[in-house]
Amino acid sequence: MTIKVTIWNEGRHEQLHEEVQKIYPDRIDGAIAAGLADPDFEIRRGTLDDPDEGLPDSLLEDTDVLLWWGHMAHDEVSDGLIDRVQQRVLKGMGLVVLHSGHHSKLFRRLMGTNANLSWREMPEGDLERVWVINPSHPIAEGLPPFFEIEASEMYGEPFDIPAPDEIVFLSWYSGGEVFRSGCTFQRGRGKIFYFSPGHETFPIYHNPLVHKVIGNGIRWVKQPHTDGRILANWHRAEPIHKRPD
Amino acid sequence: MTIKVTIWNEGRHEQLHEEVQKIYPDRIDGAIAAGLADPDFEIRRGTLDDPDEGLPDSLLEDTDVLLWWGHMAHDEVSDGLIDRVQQRVLKGMGLVVLHSGHHSKLFRRLMGTNANLSWREMPEGDLERVWVINPSHPIAEGLPPFFEIEASEMYGEPFDIPAPDEIVFLSWYSGGEVFRSGCTFQRGRGKIFYFSPGHETFPIYHNPLVHKVIGNGIRWVKQPHTDGRILANWHRAEPIHKRPD
Amino acid sequence: MTIKVTIWNEGRHEQLHEEVQKIYPDRIDGAIAAGLADPDFEIRRGTLDDPDEGLPDSLLEDTDVLLWWGHMAHDEVSDGLIDRVQQRVLKGMGLVVLHSGHHSKLFRRLMGTNANLSWREMPEGDLERVWVINPSHPIAEGLPPFFEIEASEMYGEPFDIPAPDEIVFLSWYSGGEVFRSGCTFQRGRGKIFYFSPGHETFPIYHNPLVHKVIGNGIRWVKQPHTDGRILANWHRAEPIHKRPD
Amino acid sequence: MTIKVTIWNEGRHEQLHEEVQKIYPDRIDGAIAAGLADPDFEIRRGTLDDPDEGLPDSLLEDTDVLLWWGHMAHDEVSDGLIDRVQQRVLKGMGLVVLHSGHHSKLFRRLMGTNANLSWREMPEGDLERVWVINPSHPIAEGLPPFFEIEASEMYGEPFDIPAPDEIVFLSWYSGGEVFRSGCTFQRGRGKIFYFSPGHETFPIYHNPLVHKVIGNGIRWVKQPHTDGRILANWHRAEPIHKRPD
Structure with a gap:
């Protein structure tokens, strides 16, 4: 079954910073798309500077799973787009939020918190070990007990999110x-999957294990069925009987 | 220890509908305040039509626990107030959301969903049985295995909220x-507690067991300690050592 | 992909009680097997009075998903069998526990509680409405918003289980x-799914919607992958480097 | 309000290993008791080699909160004692399980899993940083963002437990x-709290921050009320009315 995947990438670092252009000549969304090459995925790409902020209704409504990468321009994304994406998630579209997308309007909106975290500047990056703590989870399929990212941006606890339904990885x-x-x-x-590795100045989106995680995440957030039973704003119900006498 | 409780009530039905005035001559917030009479609680009241929408900064910043009742005027509450209340909750203020407050901007903001539910119009109300399913939870302290509300507005599943951290009552x-x-x-x-019984056309906020639940809820959402360690937007951390060679 | 399903049924009521024989002439496991007819399922059946208590190692080790129905003879199931089944679940076998199986040694073992509940004797049964509260869950696939069981045994709250990972149905x-x-x-x-409707004196296991739920449950508890990475009692790990100086 | 705390310690290493005697001349339970010195706590101590395995009924029934430390003699604890302690926990006694107690019969019984984990032998120990990830949780009261244990035994993921209700610390x-x-x-x-730091060959139970965590844990697992509404094996309920016609 084909999954219609749309990779939304803010796309600004690639325009502004030479070091990012060198690492991601086809942008971050291009690197992810290349890594996801799989006949199951029909991939489309959009950026903030495309028409309709990269997500016209026609595309959003035709998307099974949306990937979201943003960083320096979170505030430039219109509230109207956030409203539309949120409502589409609530109706069943899968969502994979990547790295600094934790601070996007979209993720904060869906979490209800500020989604703050600890952070450390380290130009050369730090060694990150990603541990699988739920080895039978579909998102961990095919992964070793842990894998390493040689140069990663540190994202640390406390991470200000509601208690997740499931934790798959600890770094x-x-x-x-x-x-x-x-x-x-x-x-x-x-269904929503947040995955933190992925800074723009490191070649993390060229890492095959990161591709594996993202691909697994796409398959997992894709709802196995959508049968149109979407809740109206209010659902009116009729009682089956009068109050007992 | 005194808990500073602010009861925020939209307060419109009491102005507009005679039947509500008869049931709640001192408004819904007045009935709740009367029911909470307890030397532990220092109670303040505000409504949407008061100055600063009933919640000036000076009051909000001096509130340990906020109660929120709204219904017909959710959209009139300013986004600025919602921003301020959300941020104060994230910093540790307790929140008790009552009845139709499920559809308030505030609750939707904190949940990340539309918080829709099923609903049935029934002018005379329906019999509701509130079952305690977690009898050792502090919010259930002093309650019988179940209690009944003779005339209640039906709120039914599916209730579009994230999986709650805990379920205390099933109706x-x-x-x-x-x-x-x-x-x-x-x-x-x-900490947030949502409690559904409480329609404006029924005398539910005169029910001593409902007062008991709300009082327990206030004690439970009140943080036992607040030591000022509030996360900044970004917390900068220093590594303890260089990468291993 | 074929799923190897083993239906384990205590099988005593069918031997002892004429009314049960009339409703389930091929036993409860036979009615469930008939209802599950699907080329995806390879179904095997066992009862307590079969050799090896109906679950020889050769069968258990060849089972992807086990269904468990028991009631009057929980205490006759040997601790050795419970040990073996528990260990196989921990290694990834799916488990569907049905109705009075809540009080089986197996379910209590996996929950860590007594799994008590409220109960009411009512020979003619009571009307049960099973509400779907998580409509996009795979176990709810193809179901209406609720369905009814005309004559059911009442199982009520409080149900003494740990907080479930997910709640799919409320009755x-x-x-x-x-x-x-x-x-x-x-x-x-x-993965474990508990589903309560299913008393031996009512024809609940002839209900097509109950078959639908059980079939969905089987597909859901079946692990999508099992790659043999089973934890030994202790896993010895080597440090990647010495303590920092 | 005084909390009756019983510290149960297997107590074998202290008899057998000179290095442990040196670190814990009054045994591990003695070090914990000394660290908990607080007028709120009435502390009693028991070991496996005391009469009635250190937990006669008279003591167990008079205990509000039980601490459990065991390691080399898990299998020598009688099943009868485990039965009694489990039932008392289910009725509301608080339980704090320490370090290698994760592999005790008691913890495995309450979890339903083997509670395996990764582990590394390192005679001099490893540096452990204990991070507070839920800073407003009562168990984190008074703690810094993280604290360090210079020499600790490594306990690593995957930790084979059911999804915890809450995670307070990550190491x-x-x-x-x-x-x-x-x-x-x-x-x-x-209520149960598991806390992993605490190996017998390191002076971890002399660490004031570890005392702070254990003391906070005791206060948190102590039920704020116990009103005797304990579930019988089966609770018989009467219907409020006949089926609707």
Whole structure:
């Protein structure tokens, strides 16, 4: 079964920073798309500077799973787009939020919190070990007990999110921190997967194990069925009988 | 220890509908305040039509626990007030959301969903049985295994909320529905309790067991300690050591 | 992909009680097997009075998903069998526990509680409405918003189980009770689904919607992958580097 | 309000190993008792080699909160004692399980899993950083964002437990692992706190921050009310009315 995947990438670092262009000549969304090459995925791409902020209704309504990468321009995304994406998630569209997308309007909206975290500047990056703590979870399919990212941006606890429905990955950093780096959430009928590795100045989206995680995440957030039973704003119900006498 | 409780009530039905005035001559917030009479609670009241929408900063910042009742004027509450209340909850203020407050901007903001539910119009109300399903939870302290509300507005499943951290009450309706009528959530450092019984045309807020539940809820959402360790937007961390060679 | 399903049924009521024989001439496991007719399922059956208590190692080790129905003879099941089944669940075998199986040694072992509940004798049964509260859950696939069982045995709250990972169904009874009638749990690598409707004196296992739920449950508890990474009693790990100086 | 705390310690290493005697001349339970010195706590101590395995009924029934430390003699604890302690937890006694107690019959019984984990032998120990990931949780009261244990035994993921109700602490090890080192669970009416630091060959139970955590844990698992509404094996309920015609 084909899954219609739309990769939304803010796309600004690639325009502004030469070092990012070198690592991601086809942008971050291009690297992810290349890594996901799979006949099961029909991939479309959009960026903030495309028409309709990269997500016209026609595309959004035709998307089974949306990937979201943003960082420096969170505030430029219109509230109207956030409203539309949120409502589509609530109706069952899958969502994979990547790295600094934790601070996007979209993720904050779906979490109800600020989604803050600890952070450390380290131009050369830090060694991150991603541990699988729920080895039978479909998102961990095919992964070793842990894998390493040689140069990663440290994202540490406390991570200000509601208690996740499931924690799949916990990360360890050489510098002394830990992080819930792979978490799942359900909002309405929509499944959400947050995965933290993925900074723009490191070649993380060229890592085959990161591709594996994202591909597994796409398959997992894709609802196995959508049968149109979407809740109206109010559902009126009739009582089956009068009050007992 | 005194808990500073602010009861925020939209307060419109009491102005507009004679039947509500008869049941709640001192408004819904007045009935709740009377029912909470307890030296532990220092109670303040505000309504949407008061200055600063009833919640000036000076009051909000001095509130340990906020109660929220709204219904017909959700959209008139300013986004600025919702922003301020949300941020105060994230910093640790307790919140008790009552009845139709499920559809308030505030609750939707904190849940990330539309918080829709099933609903049935029945002018005379329906018999609701509120079952305690977690009898050792502090919010259930002093309650019988179940209690009944003779005339209640039916709120039924599916209730479009994220999985609650805890379910304390499940309700049964004579007309054939069930509902997760008492749920807890944590957002940031703030604890939230949602309790569904409480329609404006029924004298539910004169019921001593409802007062008991709300009082227990206030004690439970009140954080036992607040030591000022509030997360900044970004917390900068220093590594304890260099990467291993 | 074929799923190897073993239906284990205590099988005593069918030997002892004429009314049960009339309703289930091929036993409860036979009625369930008939209802599950699907080329995806390879079904095997066993009862307590079969050799090896109906679950020889050769069968258990060849089972992807086990269904468990027991009632009057919970205590006659050997601890050795419970040990073996528990360990197989922890390694990834799916488990569907039905009705009075809530009080089986197996379910209590996996829950860590007594799994008590409220109960009401009512020879003619009570009307049960099974509400879907998580409509996008795979176990709810193809179901209406609720369905009814004309004559059911009342199982009510409080149900003494750990907080389920997910609640799929809530039941309403005409007599005034509610129940978490469809719950999921993970233990080790194994997924567990508990579904309460199913008394031996009512023809519930001839109900096509009950078959639908059980079939969905089987597909859901079946692990999508099992790659042999089973934890030994202790896993010895080597440090990647010495303590920082 | 005085909390009656019983510290149960297997007590074998202290008899057999000189290095342990040196670190804990008054045994592990003695070090914990000394660290808990607080007028709120009435502390009693018991070991496996005391009469009635250190927990006669008279003591168990008079205990509000039980601490459990065991390691080399898990299998020598009688099943009868485990039965009695489990039932008392289900009725509301608080339980704090320490370090290698994760592999005790008692903890496995309450979890339903084997509670295996990764582990590394390192005679000099490893540096452990205990991170607070839920800073407003009562068990984290008064703690810094993280604290360090200079020499600790590594306990790593995957930790084979059911999803905890809450995670309070995550640990980082210099050697490259992470661990859910502070977790809470509810079973029946009983609250459970597991805390992993605490090996017998390191002076961890002389650490004031470890005392602080254990003291906070005791206060948290102590039920705020116990009003005797304990579920019988079966609770018989009467319907409120006949089926609707």
